[in-house]
Every structure is written in structure tokens, then in C-alpha cells.
Amino acid sequence: MTSTDTVEKEAKPGGAADGVPRIGLVSLGCPKALVDSEHIVSRLRAEGYELSASYEDADLVLVNTCGFLDSAREESLEAIAEALAENGRVVVTGCLGVEAERLRARFPNLLAVTGPQQFEAVMEAVHRVLPPRHDPRLDLLPPGGLRLTPRHYAYLKIAEGCDHRCRFCIIPRLRGPLRSRPAAHVLHEAERLVEAGVRELLVIAQDTGAYGHDLGHAVSHFRGEAIRAHILDLARALGRFGVWVRLHYLYPYPHLDALLPLMEEGAILPYLDIPFQHASPSVLRAMRRPARQDRMLERIRRWRERCPELVIRSTFLVGFPGETEADFDRLLDWLEEAELDRVGCFAYEDVEGAAANRLPGHLPREVREERRRRLMERQEAISARRLQRRVGDE
Incomplete structure (x- = not known):
């Protein structure tokens, strides 16, 4: 089984x-x-x-x-x-x-x-x-409930659903629109997990950075303190539990910059998981994703200047309908400049019900898979360089 x-x-x-x-x-x-x-x-x-x-x-x-x-x-x-x-x-x-x-x-x-x-x-x-x-x-249950992860960490889901309409994705159809949990509910669950021995909270949602938008960032009360339903306020409150707090699945919103001071202070881990998906503006527009990755490079530079220990993970989708060799080369060049620490990559495939299925310019499977392989080979070298620079760090 x-x-x-x-x-x-x-x-x-x-x-x-x-x-x-x-x-x-x-x-x-x-x-x-x-x-x-x-x-x-x-x-x-x-x-x-x-x-x-x-x-x-x-x-x-x-x-x-x-x-x-x-x-x-x-x-x-x-x-x-x-x-x-x-x-x-x-x-x-x-x-x-x-x-x-x-x-x-x-x-x-x-x-x-x-x-x-x-x-x-x-x-x-x-x-x-x-x-x-x-x-x-x-x-009869342990304080943190039963978990299917190792004892030292737990996933903390803060919202369900997604309001974006990326052409390759059917999550909104499967899981509905964004529905955030009140901050106090999240913090009570986090408290129970920490009391049960959890040492790392992995904060997740389909769109973690949008947390609380559907609630109008409403305030709820935890241990007598008013906490706003906003990822910045929630992250600050989670950091007070004295355990590692790691944020996953962050859309590249402008307000993510405000998380850097919390990382500098040690309230949350210096870690960002942002699915950039691509670097070519034309491919990103076809995906219905943010298309100014040149500006994203500048943001990444500023983040690292402010928090040198920052680790950035991302995922990419190659072989999207209409992606040219020039588009793919631009993505490889972007990766060289961005020097991300961890990367995952998917070769595009049609998903039943996704808008991308109807786009022109579908590429043969062997082309999609070959581009995925090339990207991962390039990224392995980049990750190795990043790790080598950390040798000797305490």
C-alpha cells in the first residue's frame, strides 16, 4: 500500500x-x-x-x-x-x-x-x-493531532484555493478561490504543534503571499493580541514561538520585500520559495504570469545585499506552447544571473481543463523533456557554485 x-x-x-x-x-x-x-x-x-x-x-x-x-x-x-x-x-x-x-x-x-x-x-x-x-x-489525541510527517516538522496550512488564473493550472477549479484562515486559528494550531515537539513549521497554501486578502486582512485575537490576517503579521507572530518558520509557495508580490527584516532578525528562516515559472516575457504573458523578470533580478540582488544568508528556491515550466529556442536561452541566461540556490523544473504537459491546452505552438515531448534536462544540468552547476561559496561558513 x-x-x-x-x-x-x-x-x-x-x-x-x-x-x-x-x-x-x-x-x-x-x-x-x-x-x-x-x-x-x-x-x-x-x-x-x-x-x-x-x-x-x-x-x-x-x-x-x-x-x-x-x-x-x-x-x-x-x-x-x-x-x-x-x-x-x-x-x-x-x-x-x-x-x-x-x-x-x-x-x-x-x-x-x-x-x-x-x-x-x-x-x-x-x-x-x-x-x-x-x-x-x-x-485521546496528542496535542498537535496526528501527523504524517517526521516528528520534528509539520506543515501549517494557512489558506486554501487560489485567485490566479495561470493558463497551465487547474487548482482554482479543483480547490476553489482563496479562502484564508483567521490569524488566531492559525496561531492556535501552531502553538499546539510546538507544544507537541515540532521544531520547524512549514507554512503552506496555494498562494501563501496572498494570505488574508479575501478576509480584507481582518484582525483576530490570539493571547490578547490583535493579529492582522496578512503574511507579514502572521510570520512575525509565528516567529515568536521560538522554532524555525519556513515560508513556501510565495507569488512574487511587492510586499514580500517586507519579509526581509524578519529574516535579518531571525524571526523566520532566510528562505523564499517563489515559483518564477519562466524568464521570457512572451512566455510569461502566455502563461498569465508576471512578465518583468528583469526587475525580479534587481529585487533578488537587493534581497541578498540585505540578507546574505538568504536561500531562494523556485520552480520552472519549460516547453510551454509557443516557447522558442530563444525564449529558452533567455531563461538559461536569467538563471545564470539570478543564481538561485534550489530549482525544480517540469516539462509542460496538457492538463485536462487547463486553458493552455488550446494554445497554438505545442512542442513535441522530446523537445520539452530535452529542455527540462538542459535546465536542470545548468542549475546543478549554479547550485554547486553557490554551495562552494558557503564552505567555511558557520
């Missing part, structure tokens, strides 16, 4: 002969989906369910799916088919669950299909087939 290390550590063998209902879990996709799986597992354990490390010993299997890329969709479909073949009692949730009719047509024996974050529907589906052994007792 596909599972995380923590699922295996928490899981118990032996089936339900002892009267304890057991659930198998297959969790696929991004850290945001992993947080959803943690929420579901915590609810299940609070109601007396155990986790199973195998299909054979599970009374029911939950599959938390991903539908971001077609390759991820295929992985999810394969996981569903495997769970049905090996166990037969399967509940599907997550991003692919928004296509309930299509899933039921392909897998008519599914017990239930729910969309992302439909936790009550998941619990109802489990209850119908496998009633809980006892009433919920939340005090």
Missing part, C-alpha cells in the same frame, strides 16, 4: 478480529493534500479507528487523490484500481473527487467519492460502512 512513513509507524497489523476497525490510507499529491490527510487521520483516530499498514488488514481504504497534472491523475487512478483489487472497499477523496461521475463510471464499486477538504462527507462515508467503536474523544 502506498503510504507515508508516519502512517506505517502508526499503523497496526491484524485486521478487525479484535473488534478495532482499521483504515488503510493512500495519500497522494502535494503538502496541502498531506495536511488534509492528517486532518482525516486525526478525526478517525479520535473515533477509535486504527490505521492499517496493508490492504489485507484494512477494513476499508481511503485514497486521497491528486489531479494537478495528467501524470498525477494517472497515478491516482492506478492507486484507486489497486485499492479496489486488493481490498474492494474504497472511499475516494481529494482533488480528483471533483469528477465524481467520471470516477463512478470507471469504478462503479467505489463506496463514496468526495472532493478536497470535504471531511464531513469522508467521515459519513466511513461511518456508513464501518461504524466507530466509540464516541469521539479528542483528548
Whole structure:
């Protein structure tokens, strides 16, 4: 069974002969989906369910799916088919669950299909087939709830959904518009995690930098202090817990510059994860992304002047429809100037429902893959240079 290390550590063998209902879990996709799986597992354990490390010993299997890329969709479909073949009692949730009719047509024996974050529907589906052994007792759970990550770090999801309309992405269709959590709710969860022994908080959302925009940056109260729902205020408050705070998935908004003083002070880690996607203005416009990467280079220089320890990670998408060799060369040149520390790269692929599918100029797969390989080879050399300069640093 596909599972995380923590699922295996928490899981118990032996089936339900002892009267304890057991659930198998297959969790696929991004850290945001992993947080959803943690929420579901915590609810299940609070109601007396155990986790199973195998299909054979599970009374029911939950599959938390991903539908971001077609390759991820295929992985999810394969996981569903495997769970049905090996166990037969399967509940599907997550991003692919928004296509309930299509899933039921392909897998008519599914017990239930729910969309992302439909936790009550998941619990109802489990209850119908496998009633809980006892009433919920939340005090049976550890203070930070059950996690599917190693004990020393935890993902802290501050918002769901996204308001951008990038042509290659279907996240807004799968997860809806931006919906931020009040700052006090986030801080209470962070406090519980720290009390449970977490030493690093990985702050995530589809668009972390937009946190609170949908709330009008409303104020909520935590421990008697008014905290605004804004990434700057939230990061400052999280920094007071005395653990590492790492921000992920930041759109390159102008207000990100205001995070640098917090990094200088040591309140949050000197780390920025910004998906730049490309450097060619024409490709970025076709993607519906910010198209002034020349200005971005100047911002990066200023950031590093102010905070020399800053580590910048990014992701890029190559082989986008209409991308020319000149566009790609411009991206390679930009990488040489930017000298990012960590980079991931995807070769473009059509995603069902994405606006980019209808664009002209689709490139052959071998061209897309070859550009991905060339970019990663170039970046490996850049990263090695960056690391070499740090040799001897304390």
C-alpha cells in the first residue's frame, strides 16, 4: 500500500478480529493534500479507528487523490484500481473527487467519492460502512493531532484555493478561490504543534503571499493580541514561538520585500520559495504570469545585499506552447544571473481543463523533456557554485 512513513509507524497489523476497525490510507499529491490527510487521520483516530499498514488488514481504504497534472491523475487512478483489487472497499477523496461521475463510471464499486477538504462527507462515508467503536474523544489525541510527517516538522496550512488564473493550472477549479484562515486559528494550531515537539513549521497554501486578502486582512485575537490576517503579521507572530518558520509557495508580490527584516532578525528562516515559472516575457504573458523578470533580478540582488544568508528556491515550466529556442536561452541566461540556490523544473504537459491546452505552438515531448534536462544540468552547476561559496561558513 502506498503510504507515508508516519502512517506505517502508526499503523497496526491484524485486521478487525479484535473488534478495532482499521483504515488503510493512500495519500497522494502535494503538502496541502498531506495536511488534509492528517486532518482525516486525526478525526478517525479520535473515533477509535486504527490505521492499517496493508490492504489485507484494512477494513476499508481511503485514497486521497491528486489531479494537478495528467501524470498525477494517472497515478491516482492506478492507486484507486489497486485499492479496489486488493481490498474492494474504497472511499475516494481529494482533488480528483471533483469528477465524481467520471470516477463512478470507471469504478462503479467505489463506496463514496468526495472532493478536497470535504471531511464531513469522508467521515459519513466511513461511518456508513464501518461504524466507530466509540464516541469521539479528542483528548485521546496528542496535542498537535496526528501527523504524517517526521516528528520534528509539520506543515501549517494557512489558506486554501487560489485567485490566479495561470493558463497551465487547474487548482482554482479543483480547490476553489482563496479562502484564508483567521490569524488566531492559525496561531492556535501552531502553538499546539510546538507544544507537541515540532521544531520547524512549514507554512503552506496555494498562494501563501496572498494570505488574508479575501478576509480584507481582518484582525483576530490570539493571547490578547490583535493579529492582522496578512503574511507579514502572521510570520512575525509565528516567529515568536521560538522554532524555525519556513515560508513556501510565495507569488512574487511587492510586499514580500517586507519579509526581509524578519529574516535579518531571525524571526523566520532566510528562505523564499517563489515559483518564477519562466524568464521570457512572451512566455510569461502566455502563461498569465508576471512578465518583468528583469526587475525580479534587481529585487533578488537587493534581497541578498540585505540578507546574505538568504536561500531562494523556485520552480520552472519549460516547453510551454509557443516557447522558442530563444525564449529558452533567455531563461538559461536569467538563471545564470539570478543564481538561485534550489530549482525544480517540469516539462509542460496538457492538463485536462487547463486553458493552455488550446494554445497554438505545442512542442513535441522530446523537445520539452530535452529542455527540462538542459535546465536542470545548468542549475546543478549554479547550485554547486553557490554551495562552494558557503564552505567555511558557520
